[in-house]
Amino acid sequence: MKKRISIMTIVVGVLAASFASSPAPAHADIVWDHWQQAESLVARGNKAEAVSHWQFLANHYASIGDWENTALFYGKLDSYFDAIGDYDQAIHYYELENEYWLKAGRDWGAVKLQRADQIRTTVELYRQERDQSTIRELALPSSGKLAKFEPAYGTYLGIYSEQDPKVGNMFTKTEAVYGKKHAIYLAYAHWGQSFPAMYAKRAKDADGALQIAWEPDDGLDPVEDGAYLRKWAQEAKAAGIPIFLRFAGEMNGAWVKWHGNPAQYIAKFRMLHDVFAAEAPNVAMVWSPGDVPANDIDPYYPGDAYVDWVGVSLYIEPYENGDPSLPSMLATSNVERLTRLYNTYSDRKPLMLSETGVPHYQHAAGEDFTEWAKLNLQRLYEIMPYKYPRLKAITYFNVNQGMNNAKNDYSLSSSSDIQNYYSKLIANPYLLSKVSDSAQPVDRVGYVPVDADHQSFTKKTKFVPFIKIPEVYIGKVEYILNGRLTATQTELPYGLELRAGEVPEGSVLQIRVLNKSGKQVSLRTFGVSSQVSVDIDGKDQVFEQAPAIVNGSTLTPLRAIFEAMGATVEYEAATRTVNAKKGGTTVRLTLDQKTVYVNGKAMQLEEPARLVNGYTLAPARFVGETFGGKVAWDGSSRTVTIATK
Structure with missing residues (x-):
């Protein structure tokens, strides 16, 4: 609040100075008249009529290069439209206000952009995908090379449980309490203390990895290469498990003692990287700022050669800084909070939420926020891994801060409702329980955005929407397929x-x-479609060219299916003829002709074979039965099944 007051004081001073300047522009009287009329209308409680005057003044100051006053009047406009619920207009002016503060060399518009994100209506859609090449491509960096311990796709499930009364630091209890093993367990260590061997052993007993938040409480000066560090690294190697080492996290925040000297921080981080590369190859170096303040993150980056993973501490809470006297933060979504860091680093490094949490109770206010917590837990464990396929690990900060006379209850087990809901969310195989190089979900299912490149699916799929509205709480979600109401939901998860x-x-x-x-x-519209799939002896077939339905006939890739059934296939380009053979059976067909020959005997196809994108497609029943297979059609899943045994 103090910062906001100081900003407004400075801006008003800038405004006053602009009118006191000499000589005045020729139309100064007109400008002053608009300014006075706006003030008078506001004083009489008629802000609606002041809008045109604020617009005039913003345009005027923009035209003469007075960026501070331009931002000021855009600020009046965005606040007005926000207050009356015209959120599209409010977002427009919030973005303009930020633009002109930046032109003025100020970062004062950052809080306005945050508010714009809060009131922005978002409806996105994600769906299951089984095609491995599609899933893997989205989850790979541009180099195509995975980092140390990085899964091919999917997101490691992590937890800090030491203050959870049902788990504590007995990590093997996690599965019994929450219904699923976790891949990563978080422990805190302090520079000067010995390697946390007990936590490493308990992580190993739970078949898990360990994330260590290693904090130099006396600042960076004592962090040197020497006997202490070498012994620590050697004990890390001896632990015999994957270790994610998060050294001096949240370095961009003034609340930690290692903040303030990016050059020194980078030098220390690089030194640690080199030591662990030599002493403990089972350690992955995690560089992990806080998501705020965002403008102070990049100067601390040690460089791609020294960072294995990029992490972030990312929390949301009902009130700013946990203080009920400050503005409500209920409209803030954890999803957008990751966007900047993701866009900056994900093309090079896998990302993890090193610490994250969603409180379901606010101690200072004595308020229950279970519904809000559920909304954001779904975003955390369903939406964020799908929207950000390079987000490869999430570690939940499972703590009831009320036990320490603090503000928020992030604990999963202090509420049976939250505990059960969390267990339901993490049952998804996409959330991985074991750290290993190139890990992937056991069901081999990933998720893709429903867009122009990812509309079609086979058999069946689950659609998951990301919905955010300015009012925060959603009353009802309706799904309308081809003009028909298909489903209605009033409860999470959607x-x-x-x-x-x-x-x-x-x-x-x-x-x-x-x-x-x-x-x-x-009301958001998405193009969706399905494709015919083919199973041979219970195995789903993946084709370069998808099957198609033409004139009511299902056409399937001829060569791929014939070869899967053990036949040999040759193509004569000059005559556009396909010859296939298996055992004593021969097949000869010509593209775009209905007559085919099986063992020299002519027969007619209901639809001729044809070339599609360089691949020969022919009627499914003919392709499946020619070499002795039994063909069936499941219309509900649009699946051709071929049994050869």
Whole structure:
């Protein structure tokens, strides 16, 4: 609050100075008249009529290069439109205000951008994907090379449990309490203390890895290469488990003693990297700032050669700084808080949420926020891993701060409702329970955004929407498929499963969102489609060219299926003829002709074979039965099954 007052004081001073300057511009009287009229209207409680005057003044000051006053009047406009609930206009002016503060060399618009994100309506859609090349491509860095301990896709499940009364530091209890093993356990260590061998052993007993937050409480000066560090590194190696070493995290925040000297920080981090590279190859170096203040993150980056993973401490809470007397932060989403860091580093490094939490109770206010916590827990464990496929680990800060006379209850087990909901969310195989190089979910299922490149699916798929509205709490979500209301949800977690037979090519899925008052706040349209799939002896086939339905006939890739059934295939380009053979059976067909020959005997196809993107497609029943297979069609999943045994 003090910062805001000081900003406004400075800005008003700038404004006054602009009118007191001499000589005055020729139209100074007009400008002054608009300014006085706006002030008079506001004083009479008529802000709506002041809008045109503020717009005039903002445009005027922008035209003469007075960026401070331009930002000031855009600030009046964004506050007005926010107050009356015209959020699109408010966002427009918040962004303009920030733009002109930046032109003025100020970062004062950052808080306004945060507010713009809070009131921005977002409806995005993600779906399951089984094609391995598609999933892996989205989850890879541009170099194509995975980092140390990085999964091919999926997100490691991590937890800090020492203050959880149901788990403590007995990590083997985690599965019994939450229904699933966790991949990473978090422990804190301090420079000068010995390696936390007990925590490493208990992580090993739980078949897990250890994240160590190593904090130089006396600052960076004592951090030197010597006997203490070498012994610590050797004991880390002897632990025999993967270790994610998060040295001096949140270095961009003035609340830690190792803040303030980026050059020194970088030198110490690089030195540690070199020591552990030599002494403990089972240690991955994690560089982990806080997500705020954002403008002080990049100067501390040690460089790609010294960082294995980029982490971040990212928390959301109902009130700013946990203080109920400060503005509500309920509209803040954890999803957008990661965007800047992700866009900056994910192309080079895997990301982890080194610490994160969502409180369900606020001690200072004595308020329960269970519904809000559930909303953001779903975003944390479903939306963020799908939206950010390079987010490869999430470590939850499982602490009830009320036990320390603090502000928020992040604990998962202090509320049975939250504990059960968390267990339900993490049951998803995409959240990984074991750290290993190139790990992947046991069901081999990933997630992709529903966009122009990822509309089609096979068999069945789960759709998961990310929905955020200015009113925070969602009243109802309706799913409308090809004009028909298919499903309605009023409770978390949101999501919809559809079978391929329900979604023909060129389908349209609409998501209608209503707030708690029953008012529609968004209607978003997505193109969706399904493809025919082929199973041979129970194994799902993956084709370079997908099957297609033409004139009511299902056409499938001929060569791929024939070869999967053990036949040899040759193509004569000059005559556009395909010859295939298996045992004593021969097949000869010509593209775009219905007549085919099996063992020299002519027969007619319901639809001729044809070339599609360089691949020969032919009717599924003919392709499957020619060499003795039994063919069946499942319309609900649009699946051709071929049994050869």
